[in-house]
Amino acid sequence: MTTINPYINFNGNAEEAFTFYKSVFGGEFAQITRFKDMASSEFQVSEKEANKIMHIALPIGKNVLMGNDVPEILGRVNENENRSKISVSAESKEEADRLFNGLSSGGNVEMPIADSPWGSYFGMFRDKYGIEWTVDFDPKYKGQI
Numbered sequence: 001m002t003t004i005n006p007y008i009n010f011n012g013n014a015e016e017a018f019t020f021y022k023s024v025f026g027g028e029f030a031q032i033t034r035f036k037d038m039a040s041s042e043f044q045v046s047e048k049e050a051n052k053i054m055h056i057a058l059p060i061g062k063n064v065l066m067g068n069d070v071p072e073i074l075g076r077v078n079e080n081e082n083r084s085k086i087s088v089s090a091e092s093k094e095e096a097d098r099l100f101n102g103l104s105s106g107g108n109v110e111m112p113i114a115d116s117p118w119g120s121y122f123g124m125f126r127d128k129y130g131i132e133w134t135v136d137f138d139p140k141y142k143g144q145i
Contacts, residue, residue, distance in 0.1 A: 006086045008067040008131055014053040017129040018067060022058055024102035030057040030064065035071070085132040093121050096137040103127055103135070
């Protein structure tokens, strides 16, 4: 079965953000690669960016949340302009509440989690790193969408 794995760009705080996501979802990082790990004569890395994240991966269920820090030479990522959302489908209302409350901590809730007019238990927010999320529990699908 095909899976879709979100990939998020950060401005130097990818490790902090992913440590936060790990505290909510649990699990262990599948990979952490820093820019210094890839340095060579062909790929010069400044001392300022050596410890920044080139790639990080956190398995969540059958999917993987991935991200990196964008090198300064490529410019800053404007997280507040990013209108894409990461959608999380929970297997129960309790799990939806736990994920919503954990991920939205320190962020900005746009729609509190509650029963929706379309029949699911749904909430929407921007986390403290500027990333937009939706959390949903639909009893018809129980985390399958």
